[in-house]
Amino acid sequence: MTTVQIREVGPRDGFQNEPETIPTADKIRLINGLGRAGFSRIEVASFVRPDVIPQLADGVEVLHGIDVPDSVSLMVLVPNSRGLDNALVQREYFHEVALFVSASETHNKKNVNRTVEESMADNDVLVKRVVAEDLTCAAVIATSFGCPYEGKVEMSRVLDLAERFAEHGATELGFGDTTGMCNPKYANEFFAAAIERLPGVEVTAHFHNTRGQGLANAYAALEAGCRSFESSFGELGGCPVPKGSTGNIATEDLVSMFHEMDVQTGVDLDVVIGSAREAQQVLGRKLTSHSIVSGPINWTPGVDVVGH
Template identity: 85%
Template sequence: MTRPTSVQIREVGPRDGFQNEPESIPTDDKVRLINSLGRAGFKRIEVASFVRPDVIPQLADGVEVLNRIDVPADVRLMVLVPNSRGLDNALKQRDKFHEVAIFVSASETHNKKNVNRTVAESMADNDVIARRIVAEGLDCAAVIATSFGCPYEGKVEMTRVLDLAERFAEAGATELGFGDTTGMCNPAYAGDFFRAAIERLPGVEITAHFHNTRGQGLANAYAALEAGCASFESSFGELGGCPVPAGSTGNIATEDLVSMFHEMGVQTGLDLEGVIASAREAQAVLGRKLTSHSIIAGAINWAPSAS
């Protein structure tokens, strides 16, 4: 498989990152941060989730955020829905977004703890939701959490994950995201997995979503790239994690991922300095140090120093 020379990166911090903060970020700050991401060149941003506000109060202002953000017209906005009721609520804002994400965990235990459903129950609903999304003329992205391991069940068989992915594709999903929800993947397995996924699911966009829980996130992204993956999700400032279990830290930092790709000659279409500036602004809003390396080090400057 030839290494891609360009990739797409979806910024998921405004949803995946903000929902894991202990306190809700003020709406004004959310709007300002999303707008800054749009100016940094992102063409895809996940901005809201239509979940019950008592479950994830950090995203209770999703409708207001959707109505107030001001990003370039060519930016495709994504929302996440957990079930049919969530899609009903999302479709009330039909003209404010372009893509809808639906999800399931490959692990029965994680799925039960996350959404209080069996995998079979989630997939029965997802079959209906995916077809409704497509009928609305929206793009459907299906996400499979714990694709690379489960903290409760251990190893998750690749065939199980790809079987779920194939079912999503049959229901109309045009993108399949594979999530390393609690950071259990390693580079060797990432390479094997994405080679198999790309081979089994032709014509579907295959997206890698790695977490940096154990410090292997960028190495896993590199392995996925070498396997032919050209679509990634990441979060500025390394924000994010997973509500279950404790200790599941954030996504790989977008600015670190972009820096690595640019140094390799892989094009992202992003302004790295702009992404770093957005992450630093998020750090200021949150009032704590974030864990990305590029926030501290900045972009590499290859200009010779003055002598």
Template identity: 80%
Template structure:
């Protein structure tokens, strides 16, 4: 597939946002029981039918590190999505990049990642931040040269469970290094749900100003129940690109107890009620989340799974 061209987060209609679904990677990897490949394919296809146009599908990590994602190549080969859907893969290191590029025909975007916290980065990938970024400087241009859209992810952007506060300046310095390596989109992750709406607003206003021409993406977790409020604050600050996970799947394996991403269907429900266009079919997303709940055999924490979509037209209640 050829790399797709996108407008920056601030171009086009102000009342339109873009959402990447990360459940098939970020969500599935935290499930304790192995999900059959056929079920993963079925659920991803359901997301495609709901109009999702950006999906994080797989990760090229070592199978012994995250066994749940060891079938990533097979999933990439078997999913049936419209050609308009951008398929993203996560690349952890140079070896992962070599493996990914052998499957170049099956994805459009590749994400490189680092933790803004030294302790989290060491526990997550057993490397210092400096070692990770040295690899980024080599891998980034290689990815761009292959015609793949390069994205970046900075975990623990809003706080670290081991170190506490993470300075905004440190996070944005890393973002600038990613941009210099060729990243056209940078996602800021609230990995263990430590952000609050006031800080989210200040952070995204500053990031958008400091990184002109780069798509700025918000990735919030709902660990402490502030995920949607943080998304709203980011929206008010000018952010128009978000990541979320159907069914509120996901979390962070380091440390234990970090619950999932904000639910895609809850995020879309909020935006639609505000008159913000997502291009997604809310009913289809809820159906996909309920299907995931049935497949996993446990109750998921998305509110929309229980409540369903709002049945009245928002009308005058809409407005950001």
């Protein structure tokens, strides 16, 4: 029986793209609910400058306020050395650090105002600092499957960056389809190659549903051997750069698909759907996941149903 891990990233990747700031108390309540859904990993905060991402300016308050089972590993995102300095002041409240770079020069420049090499020179040092703190270091490579400014991003370029992260001590490599440019055929080819090239490293798929191919891409990655995924409840999220980059694949839709395929996630689908519906109320608008509307599937394989 196949088992996968899913990291819920909505509390960071999702909330940061909301046009209005979500009250801290609501964030804490939603994260606490997700923490009881069976996730082993949740991304909860970012140590980015508050003037850049004001929606996450209350990250410290969130870290101090949430109450999730001890079995849940909490991740924070760090953009640079100063961000890591600030994060380490709160060292006791989280377990994993995500570092990032874009594979595309143009996207990296627009996102963090640095060249890729400038970001990587900093990341080389940051990885070692994170590992020295006995924290899990997960490196994320954005625009791994294409860039809205430059078009196709060569696989070799992405995997070269991944290998550099791994050589410095990163134990997880996440590959982000930042603006939803991947397709299932390429997802299968890419993750087969990444798994082969990065032995001993956890390879994670992070797909967006911008063009409606997110779940198909996740299935293709699964078939290639990927067993680690990231998603966002309610299909929250997207990339601030550029406009039109819509949300991550919905956690509840991903879990539903895997469970229907007899792939084990350890996640309680009903609880995730409940959290997504609660987020919908907090935000005051309809979210775009399918499972919010349909609920979990209510038939058993092999049992006839009426209708077509």
